[in-house]
Amino acid sequence: MQTGGHIAGWRHARAADNALCDAEYFQALGRTAEKGLFDGVFLADYVGYHPVKGAAVFAGLETPKLDPLVVLATIAAATRNIGLIGTASTTYSHPYDVARRFASLDHVSGGRAGWNIVTSTMENEAHNYGFEAHLAHADRYARADEFVAVARKLWDSWQAGAVVADKVSGAYTDPARISAVDHQGEHFRVAGPLTVPRTPQGHPVLVQAGASATGQQFAAANAEVIFTSHPTIFTAQAFRADMHTQLAQFSRSPESLKIMPAVTPVIGRTRSEAEDLKRELDDLIPARIAISKLEGLLGNVDLSGADPDGPLPALPAEALAGENSTRDRVLELSEREMLPIAELARRVAAGRTGHTIVGTAEDIAETLIEWENCGAADGFVISAPFLPGGLEDFVDMVVPILQERGHFRREYEGTTLRENLGLAVPPNGFDADPTSRRRPEIW
Amino acid sequence: MQTGGHIAGWRHARAADNALCDAEYFQALGRTAEKGLFDGVFLADYVGYHPVKGAAVFAGLETPKLDPLVVLATIAAATRNIGLIGTASTTYSHPYDVARRFASLDHVSGGRAGWNIVTSTMENEAHNYGFEAHLAHADRYARADEFVAVARKLWDSWQAGAVVADKVSGAYTDPARISAVDHQGEHFRVAGPLTVPRTPQGHPVLVQAGASATGQQFAAANAEVIFTSHPTIFTAQAFRADMHTQLAQFSRSPESLKIMPAVTPVIGRTRSEAEDLKRELDDLIPARIAISKLEGLLGNVDLSGADPDGPLPALPAEALAGENSTRDRVLELSEREMLPIAELARRVAAGRTGHTIVGTAEDIAETLIEWENCGAADGFVISAPFLPGGLEDFVDMVVPILQERGHFRREYEGTTLRENLGLAVPPNGFDADPTSRRRPEIW
Structure with a gap:
């Protein structure tokens, strides 16, 4: 989302005009994606600005970026089924905050939240949060691993049945079903419990996009969806096969991780129209x-x-x-x-991310089917070159072909993002090991 | 909001059943408050749980608390005029985050965001954020002062006209109208700019409720609305007069700060019905x-x-x-x-907060008018004893009397919270002093 997958896409006549602070723009994109039966929408995010070398100052190309969870909550209110995936940094946030915000989004959306876990890479982000420089790569991932572990504990700190809300007895909660977290680690000490009961999805869907070796290890351990980026079907196949090998090291099945290459579809009614659009x-x-x-x-x-x-x-x-x-x-x-x-x-x-396909709707559909049939993808991140026009074209022209060929849903399988992705609800860690439960010692 | 102003109000037959994780509950409250032409709704918040001495563990009375900005964003999408005031802690948050989230809410709501500034007081909140104990009172307020100063600079970092979004020239922003923040203080170092353009209200409305001497000083320096709590009209009068004196020390006029005592109206068709309700x-x-x-x-x-x-x-x-x-x-x-x-x-x-008035709708209306006429209040925080029933009663029964007597609006004066409260848009500090502008050195 934001302005789309092509860096100059926002200048196209069918791109929205100056819409990045506008709730209705995002809500309309959510509705269009829902009409197209997409699993979800995805908001990238940075808490600062990218360096643009050679432009001494703000280059005039940088765009406003609202807080993703505020935007996603407004989309939640305007839609029923679409998943809502937002980015949050493990380097410049605190796990109690992030766990709480995504759990809150999961509740208000009826189980549609996803968290795109990033470790942040820009100097400006570090400078906005009081650091001289950003953390080294390995340190960021060590912190991210602990961050996610803490978030999982917080999401489990309310077990099933913890909210009683019994007007007769006067008990709002069942203290025996709420556990402290008592996390003491290298980066974080968190007492818990969270202020938010366990959510419709158990945990929001965990999404990750880091492609480095360390990033892949992190994904194999933690992610349920990988947004990835490949110039060719061959590198995508190799990446997916390799991720499945890495998953096995964590005793995880291939079904527990959906690998989704980013694709920018440049669609024309004819190939030459599509090529003209790409050139334009x-x-x-x-x-x-x-x-x-x-x-x-x-x-x-x-x-x-x-x-x-x-x-x-x-x-x-x-x-x-x-x-x-x-x-x-x-x-x-x-x-x-x-x-x-x-x-x-x-x-x-x-191309901001991934693979650009230039052609007719049939060409695009065939390429996606080929990638899926060849084991290069479990699904795709459709990064339309401009918005909303490019997304509308995909939904109106490509989705029906994918459906006809039996390669795409005709209705949502479930009501949560997890159900639509075919991902299991994670068991509650405090249920799995009741000896780990500790009454919150708050008082 | 949440469960209302009476600690056991949630057990009443006309209180919602187990609704604290439910977007529709909060949206309906927002719509009811809007029907009653309230300035805004207010979400208290704590990032942890209150101590309840004598109950060795979680007492069964504690309620879920979703992230306020996620909830307010879903209310924003379901309403048009109602202000959206949420709580965020200056002790356990970072100014870049808080400034960004409230600015985002201000954009998606078309200028309806308010920030209730709290410094947090509970040990459990400290323990959720890695601290052994919470900061001392004076340290919390010193941090809060700097926190708000940083937030103001970030809200001003995009000046009017900074977003160009010119499809013809290819410039999305005008770099000359975006300034670095370059804050270097005791608690924070923040480079800026924010990723969010200046908002419809300029700054979200700043709300504060701390009643200690330090809290009052902080309010006199920073707040535009005070939520206060007084057992009698006399203490409320004295407080308001005293705050006006303190305002003068910061060269501020009384009109720049709206003082709103909390009131819990227990309404009956007769006085004895109201007394029965209070007893119940x-x-x-x-x-x-x-x-x-x-x-x-x-x-x-x-x-x-x-x-x-x-x-x-x-x-x-x-x-x-x-x-x-x-x-x-x-x-x-x-x-x-x-x-x-x-x-x-x-x-x-x-009474969780403030003054409880037990009586008929006429009694309630007369008390509110008396408080206002005697200089005890610029307005009120109506903390209905149970929700939604208690709020519906106030809107249906008390508001029409206040209108008839010329003490309440018949339609919204403006489209923003600031306009409805009669508060001016703060000037942009970088406009007021152009020499303070510095190009962001991000690249």
Whole structure:
């Protein structure tokens, strides 16, 4: 959501005008996605701004970003079935807060909340939260692991039947069914219980998108949905197979993790119309911005001295240090296709995430079916190039073809996001091990 | 909101059944308040649970509490005019988060957000956020002062016209109208800018309820609405006059701060019906719970050894240490009316906040008019004893009388909470002093 999957998509005639602070824009997108029987909508988020190297200041391309849970709660009120997936950072939030907000969203939406777990990567986010620099990659994931463990305990701190609300006896809660959390870890100490009873989904659906080796380990341990990004069906197949191997290390079945590559469908009534649309969109990207974006994606290198029509120069050692899957993907593309800087910049700047498919609705549907049949995907993150027009086209033109070919639902399977994704409700840890229950010692 | 102003109100036949996790319950309350032309609804909040001395564990009386902003966003989507005031703690939150969430709520509601600023007082809240004990009273307020200052700068970091969203030029924002915050203080370092443009209200309405001397100073410096609590019209008059004096120290006019005592109206068609209702409600309070509540309000003293029919014993020195306006109010009531413990407990346990008025709709209306005419109030926090029935009665029975007597609006004056309260939009600090603007150095 937000402005869509193409960086200049917002400039298209069928993109909404200046709508990013507008509840009705988001509610309408939610309704359109629900009409298309999507599992959910997804709000990316950052608590600050991306670096755009080469633009000395605010580049004029950065967009407003409202708090995702406030937006999702307004969408919840305007819809019935659509899942509501929001991003929250484990680096710049506290687990009591995050656990509480997503549990609250799960209640008010009747079981439709999902949490996209991010560890944050931008310096500006660190600077907004009082840190000189952001945490190192490994430290962020160690904190994230503990953060999620604490959140799970908090979500389990009210067991089934804990809310009695018995007007006759005067008991609102059954103290025997509420447990302290008493978490004492390296990053967090949390007494509990949460102020929110266990939710319709047990836990909100846990979503993750980190692609580094550490990110994959974290996903294998914790995630139920992975939003991933692959240039080709082959890398997507390999990634999914590899994730299934990693899942086994945590005694998890492949069914417990849905792997969803991001796809930007550029749809035309004919192939040449689709190609024209793609060209129209790409021409809307200012060259200066494309190169700035490339510099950012490569880890804030400076390309101002390089010839835009020449090859990418060797990067300085500091840009190559540390894990950075985005940088590695760009370098791989540069080597594989031997692109000059300006063209590389346009390519990587155009698609914010994932794989762009340009063609007719039939072409798009066939590609998605092929990816699924070949074990490259359990589903897709449809990142329409511009909104709402691009999403409406997908819903009106591609979804019916997928349904006809027996590759997409004709109605929702259940009422919760978890049910629609085919994910089990996690057992309550305090039920599984009653000796772990401890009465809250609040008083 | 939540379960209403009487501690046992939820047990009444006309109270909702087990509704505290239910979006429709809160949306219906919002609609009823809007039908009654209230300025706003108000969600109290704690990030943990109150101590209830004498009950060794979770007492069975504690209720679920969803995240207030998630709830208010769902009410926003179901209403058009009602203000949406939510509580957030300056002790256990970060200003970037809080500023962002309330700004987001202000946008999605079209200018109806209010922030009830609390500094938090419970040990359990500290324990949920990794602290051994909660901060001392003065430290909490020093942090709160800086917290609000940072939030104001963040709300001003986008100036008017900062969002261009010009499809032709490709500029989404005008960098010259976005300023860094560069706050470096004792408690916080925040770079900025916020990710949210300046909101319809400029800043959300700032609400405060702390009654201690430090709390009053904080309110005089920062608040636009005070929710206060007074046993009599005389203490309310004195408080309001005193606050006006304190306002002058900050060069603020009396019009810039609306003082609203909490009132719990217990309404009957006749006086004796109202008295019966009050008795019915009080009889629903279990005696054990009333005394536990009293112990808590007095600062967690132990009354288990005292005769419930005898007077309150002298409190130990540690219970009398430090500022605690709630404790002082209870002690004052105990002395003034020389009540035995059980009766004192029932009195203080019955009304969660403020002044209870028992009578006909005419009685209630006349009391409110008298308070306003005598300079005891700029308005009221109507804390109905049970919900939704008690609120519906007030809207259907008391509001029309107030209107007839020319003491209440017949339609909303404006579209924002600020307009309906008669509060000015705060100027943008970066406009007022352009030399303070600094380009965000994010890149």
